[in-house]
Amino acid sequence: MVDHNLIKKLSLSFFKGLHCNLKPEEIKKMTWENQDLFLKQTVKTALFKKYPCHRDFCVRFFKMLIQSLEPEQEVHDDMYTFLCNIMKTSINDFCYRHYVVGNDFNNIITIKETKNMVLNGTTGLKTWEAALMLSDWALCHKETFSNKNVLELGSGVGFTGITVAKLCDITSMIMTDCHSDVLNTMNNNIQVNLSDFCLKENIKTNMYTNGGKSIGVMLLDWNDTEELSLPYIPNIVIGADIVYDPSILQSLLNVLLMIHKINNNVDIYIASVIRNQDTFNEFLKELELKCFKHEEINLSNNGLIDWDNSINRCLLKINKIS
Ligand SMILES: C[S@@+](CC[C@H](N)C(=O)[O-])C[C@H]1O[C@@H](n2cnc3c(N)ncnc32)[C@H](O)[C@@H]1O
Structure with a gap:
């Protein structure tokens, strides 16, 4: 039987x-x-x-x-x-992982990635736990993303951006990173998961469109943002596991300030696995110094995307005070 x-x-x-x-x-x-x-x-x-x-x-x-x-x-x-x-x-070095959404075999996100924490000098070629947590939360709060222009920082291989773009009713998703291998793999993963989207390439952005939805892949290095030009004014910024390196915290905060100049009502959601409490506290302190307020959002396992509930984690919603 x-x-x-x-x-x-x-x-x-x-x-x-x-x-x-x-x-x-x-x-x-x-x-x-x-x-x-x-x-x-x-x-x-x-x-x-x-x-x-x-x-x-x-x-x-x-x-x-x-x-x-x-x-x-x-x-x-x-x-x-x-x-x-x-x-x-x-x-x-690379393989595919199939993430079954909501235990439904008809709803799978397929990601080309590596098992290595660092490959070719970047941490961006694997899907990290924070990407799973943030996606799981987003799928349970789809209304937050409805008809919104979303910008993702440090997208890596693209699990979060692709999941939100595919399964939430967004208007646009711009996925960004600083490393060429990461951007290439991200493009590959968009093509695997959103094969019904049409690609238009231009110098700065690869733009995939289908009906009213657009997904962009763009080079954005936090250390090199004299001017920030984005294809859409973001309503929402997301980032998974981007608060881990004390040496790039200032650059990351500068990018957040620049985005705030483009839209002073922007909502920023950053999901972190807290490996080093000092680095995380430093980020919170710097947020305050730059007049950002933050609230911690309760992050529990919703079961749509599987992630490890036992880890020390945090999802922050960040806005500017003025
Ligand atoms: C730990 S990985 C997280 C990747 C992905 N968000 C995830 O959770 O699976 C950190 C990401 O931040 C990106 N990153 C690091 N420094 C950066 C910088 N200066 N500018 C833009 N992205 C950066 C890395 O390339 C990498 O993709």
Whole structure:
């Protein structure tokens, strides 16, 4: 008998990059039919075939799955075939991750990224936990973004910007970063997730449009902002995990001041994982010195995007006092 709940749980573990941890009673239910459904829901999908997950993770997951099934079940031939084929592929710095939104396999954000915290001299080539937290919060507060022009700072590979652009009713989303590899990967990820958008390139911005919605990718280096020219006046600024380096806090604050000059009613939302309390406190102190007020927004797991609830985190809403 097909056990849809069990296969959904196993498929979600696979897409979330977790261990394959089947309990003894679950292994007993992993009949050929259920194994077949698992394969069809994961590695046999057109999405996975085009955008495969990390080779080493797949090898580990399938080895563990096959090992736990072998004593109890006839293992599906295609499990072995998949494992052999993936073992033959070469190791690559980049892979695809599939983020299942709201546990709905029809609603997946696919991101090309690396597992490395730093690659090619940047932290921007992986999706960080704060990006997941901010997206989860945004999807539960869609009204905040409705008909708004959004500007994202330090977008990295683009998970937050793409999720908000795709699933909220925004007017425009301008995603920015300072590193050319990061901007290239961001462009790639927009094309994967928003394939129905049309691209118009100009010197400063790649603009993707569909109907009334526009998504831009733009170089914005906080250290180099003598003048800030944006394609749209932002109503909202977002940033995930951009408060981590004491040496760039001043530049980041200058950018916030410049954006405020463009729109003095702008709302700024910054999600952080607090790794170093001193750096974070320094940011709060500097905000105050520059006459920004902030309020801390309660950030709990809404379950639309999975993130680690145990980490020390903060979502700030920032406005200017005058
Ligand atoms: C920790 S990563 C976070 C990336 C993404 N927001 C996320 O949460 O997955 C920090 C990001 O800030 C960007 N960044 C660092 N310094 C910057 C600067 N001076 N100007 C613009 N972006 C910068 C990095 O390139 C990187 O993409």
